[in-house]
Amino acid sequence: MDSSQLNRRALLGLGTRGAAATIGASALAAPLLLSHQATAKDEHQHETPTQADEHTAHGQSMTMGEVDLDRLGWHPDELLTDFDYGEVTETRPDGTVVREWNIVAFDREIEIAPGLFFPAWTYNGRVPGPTLRANEGDLLRIHFTNAGSHPHTMHFHGIHSAFHDGVTGIGRGEIAIGDQHTYEFTAKPFGLHLYHCHASPLKRHIHKGLYGTFIVNPDPKKRGDLAKKRHPDFEESKEWQEFVMVMNAFDTTFDAANEVYAINSIAFQHMKHPIVVDKTRPIRIYLVNVVEFDLINSFHLHANFFDYYDSGTTLEPTLRTVDIISQMQAQRGILEMSFAEHEAGLYMFHAHVTEFTELGWMAAFDVRDSVV
Numbered sequence: 001m002d003s004s005q006l007n008r009r010a011l012l013g014l015g016t017r018g019a020a021a022t023i024g025a026s027a028l029a030a031p032l033l034l035s036h037q038a039t040a041k042d043e044h045q046h047e048t049p050t051q052a053d054e055h056t057a058h059g060q061s062m063t064m065g066e067v068d069l070d071r072l073g074w075h076p077d078e079l080l081t082d083f084d085y086g087e088v089t090e091t092r093p094d095g096t097v098v099r100e101w102n103i104v105a106f107d108r109e110i111e112i113a114p115g116l117f118f119p120a121w122t123y124n125g126r127v128p129g130p131t132l133r134a135n136e137g138d139l140l141r142i143h144f145t146n147a148g149s150h151p152h153t154m155h156f157h158g159i160h161s162a163f164h165d166g167v168t169g170i171g172r173g174e175i176a177i178g179d180q181h182t183y184e185f186t187a188k189p190f191g192l193h194l195y196h197c198h199a200s201p202l203k204r205h206i207h208k209g210l211y212g213t214f215i216v217n218p219d220p221k222k223r224g225d226l227a228k229k230r231h232p233d234f235e236e237s238k239e240w241q242e243f244v245m246v247m248n249a250f251d252t253t254f255d256a257a258n259e260v261y262a263i264n265s266i267a268f269q270h271m272k273h274p275i276v277v278d279k280t281r282p283i284r285i286y287l288v289n290v291v292e293f294d295l296i297n298s299f300h301l302h303a304n305f306f307d308y309y310d311s312g313t314t315l316e317p318t319l320r321t322v323d324i325i326s327q328m329q330a331q332r333g334i335l336e337m338s339f340a341e342h343e344a345g346l347y348m349f350h351a352h353v354t355e356f357t358e359l360g361w362m363a364a365f366d367v368r369d370s371v372v
């Protein structure tokens, strides 16, 4: 039996247990979290140990095998850094930039752990959807088409009219199957926001995968020099290593409790494949929590501290020198940190809700002296 078969059997076991009773997620951990250590001898003897392998040898339990990235259709590393500025279609005489995107909602099965498939509802085939990024004051047009199996919307956290709010029964309301709508509003306030489907029942439409990150860069002309490090047109932004991390989870058994937790959908992905960073350059994380069914999530960084900007709507940190923050659903914030004074190595970060960690929300930076 190869590792993928073994893993699939284990995950089927997970599904059966979850459907049988409304037991807590931690009780489901054992079948999913087959020890990497226990399988290393027979399954991976031929592989060269990586830093991550060395780490797991000290007792971390994770999934076995790998998600099929070709079938998944996106690379997890790209999703971390894929900022979609859309297409600039017009610059008006007053300087206003018009920025447009095409977003299509459709149903698609995604692999959220090796051998474990989730029947997702997606924006553009991804979970989370594209990271839409714009500059403060841009006029945004999001051309939304619903090619899914249910009515959907795009509800943006931002400032806009009721007509474009993307909520059932208000303004344009739900977009029927096969129908479309162009959401139009100005990019404000600057900060880190999100968008998600706001069709009823809301819980189901969000947790099925219809959400994404929405970033509005502060305008240095209005906000001053501090804004330059968060705006791509300015030299001050160039040294930053930026990552988007959406804390999400999946109820694979549809019992209103999650079985798999992650950042950007795939359990343990960035623990098995730590995120490579250059220690000489600062790090900025755009962190969003969209987990359904659990009231609170958290982010804890090992061996270092960071500054935090709640909602990203200020240029001065709202928390300084912390190593953990918590977020309720739809809460988000920007984390800024530096490893300049650290030795190279693996530095973990994870939810400090142990249950979430053990079910997939665990990751690490691979901090290197230089990255070429």
Ligand SMILES: [Cu+2]
Residues within 6 Å of the ligand: 150, 151, 152, 153, 197, 198, 199, 205, 206, 210
């Ligand atoms: Cu929906």
